[in-house]
Amino acid sequence: MDDLTLLFQRAADVAARHRSGLPVTPVRPEADAATLRLAVDTVLREAPTPASEVLEELVTAFAPGLVATPGPRFFGFVIGGAMPAASAADMVAVGWDQCAFNGALSPAAAVAEEVAGGWLKTLLGLPPGASVGFVTGAQGANTVCLATARQHVLAEAGWDVGRDGLRGAPMVRVVAGAERHATIDRALRLLGFGTAVVEEVAADANGALDVADLAEVLDRGEQGPTIVCLQAGNVNTGACDDLRRACALARQHGAWVHVDGAFGLWAAASPTRAHLVDGIDLADSWSCDGHKWLNVPYDCGFAICAHPQVHAAALSYTAAYLTGQGGPTPAMGDLVPESSRRARGFAVWAALRELGRDGVADLVDRCCGLAQRFAEGLEVGGATVVNDVVLNQVLVSFGSDARTDQVIDGVQRDGTCWLGGTTWRGRRLMRVSVSNWSTTEADVDRSVAAILRVAAASQS
Numbered sequence: 001m002d003d004l005t006l007l008f009q010r011a012a013d014v015a016a017r018h019r020s021g022l023p024v025t026p027v028r029p030e031a032d033a034a035t036l037r038l039a040v041d042t043v044l045r046e047a048p049t050p051a052s053e054v055l056e057e058l059v060t061a062f063a064p065g066l067v068a069t070p071g072p073r074f075f076g077f078v079i080g081g082a083m084p085a086a087s088a089a090d091m092v093a094v095g096w097d098q099c100a101f102n103g104a105l106s107p108a109a110a111v112a113e114e115v116a117g118g119w120l121k122t123l124l125g126l127p128p129g130a131s132v133g134f135v136t137g138a139q140g141a142n143t144v145c146l147a148t149a150r151q152h153v154l155a156e157a158g159w160d161v162g163r164d165g166l167r168g169a170p171m172v173r174v175v176a177g178a179e180r181h182a183t184i185d186r187a188l189r190l191l192g193f194g195t196a197v198v199e200e201v202a203a204d205a206n207g208a209l210d211v212a213d214l215a216e217v218l219d220r221g222e223q224g225p226t227i228v229c230l231q232a233g234n235v236n237t238g239a240c241d242d243l244r245r246a247c248a249l250a251r252q253h254g255a256w257v258h259v260d261g262a263f264g265l266w267a268a269a270s271p272t273r274a275h276l277v278d279g280i281d282l283a284d285s286w287s288c289d290g291h292k293w294l295n296v297p298y299d300c301g302f303a304i305c306a307h308p309q310v311h312a313a314a315l316s317y318t319a320a321y322l323t324g325q326g327g328p329t330p331a332m333g334d335l336v337p338e339s340s341r342r343a344r345g346f347a348v349w350a351a352l353r354e355l356g357r358d359g360v361a362d363l364v365d366r367c368c369g370l371a372q373r374f375a376e377g378l379e380v381g382g383a384t385v386v387n388d389v390v391l392n393q394v395l396v397s398f399g400s401d402a403r404t405d406q407v408i409d410g411v412q413r414d415g416t417c418w419l420g421g422t423t424w425r426g427r428r429l430m431r432v433s434v435s436n437w438s439t440t441e442a443d444v445d446r447s448v449a450a451i452l453r454v455a456a457a458s459q460s
């Protein structure tokens with residue numbers, strides 16, 4: 001075999017061994033960053049190093065600092081674990097090394113994004129004519145979608161923001177829920193709106209938008225260009241806004257509706273959970289992640305827009321002749337902020353092919369069922385679940401803030417599973433997110449037992 005084949009085979013072998021070990025290895029890393037820093041060779045060498053040696057050095061140096069985030073007992077943040085076919089597809093994509101700028105540079109990357117984007121729209125119940133930009137994640141998607149919203153509402157007011165910027169532009173109202181994700185605020189900063197522009201809508205008991213308050217907020221201000229940001233999947237509680245009623249209200253005010261559905265949008269793909277995002281198709285733009293609940297490798301997200309021409313007007317190169325060569329318009333490069341870009345379509349295509357429609361629905365249902373099991377197990381053990389577990393997120397208290405933080409810390413050191421803390425409504429809580437395709441009932445039971453063991457020990 002030639003050197004390249006051996007090298008790639010070795011890389012695949014390292015990756016496969018690591019993944020296969022995840023169900024049994026501790027979730028916490030062997031070495032923290034400080035330890036790793038001391039161990040890693042920091043000297044920039046003068047001479048080249050053969051590729052095979054580089055690979056071995058890399059693995060030896062960095063493997064101790066890996067966290068088992070793709071494993072079945074990582075429940076921190078909202079983290080998926082890449083599925084087998086999607087991981088293999090991404091490896092092949094690295095081998096193919098395509099630039100997903102336009103159809104001329106890679107017909108393969110272009111058509112993979114078209115097909116995978118079409119499947120996504122079907123699964124999520126979004127308009128078939130919507131445009132799909134393949135971005136880095138929901139942060140990227142929120143930024144793209146809000147840039148598109150800004151373009152549209154200002155164009156309606158007779159202002160070309162692409163040419164003239166925001167100075168002297170009509171005031172744009174941005175209405176968003178009190179429990180919106182922090183990436184909405186960052187997008188508003190990047191887009192020159194600033195965060196002070198946000199007119200906040202109160203949240204209901206489980207962290208979804210209070211629709212009556214939305215009506216009041218919309219009525220209160222001066223009518224004009226308006227963007228309403230809704231959410232499917234509160235990052236703490238999993239709650240989804242009442243999209244149907246909220247969209248209807250926003251429409252009455254001529255607003256653009258954006259839905260941040262980084263993980264919650266996937267409820268649409270499950271017949272038993274789709275009611276949570278009823279009315280989803282009524283919005284103008286949607287953010288969704290591939291690397292969270294769809295379990296596609298990092299990084300991968302989708303900026304989806306019901307108005308492809310506006311999407312392209314906001315994002316495309318001004319030198320329009322560069323894009324759209326040989327493909328449909330708008331071309332994929334017209335829908336994202338990047339110029340050169342890796343080909344994310346292959347892994348998404350593979351994930352959806354591997355799962356099929358039933359598999360996606362089952363993935364969503366299974367994670368929701370396991371979240372419920374988590375909640376029940378912890379409550380039986382004396383902990384308090386503070387949210388209504390509607391999706392895959394569980395918030396848990398062990399009493400005081402200090403005690404809850406102590407339990408979280410103990411669980412992280414124990415290594416059976418990994419959970420993080422959050423502050424929700426002024427209270428420190430343990431946050432459980434079940435988003436991984438490989439998590440089983442046994443994983444949940446083992447994790448619940450470990451958490452309760454740590455909690456019992458911390459009481460004495």
Ligand SMILES: *Cc1c(COP(=O)(O)O)cnc(C)c1O
Binds near residue numbers: 078136137260289
């Ligand atoms: C995770 C998340 C984001 C940010 O997604 P990234 O993929 O990390 O960029 C945005 N909104 C919500 C609701 C999220 O859960």
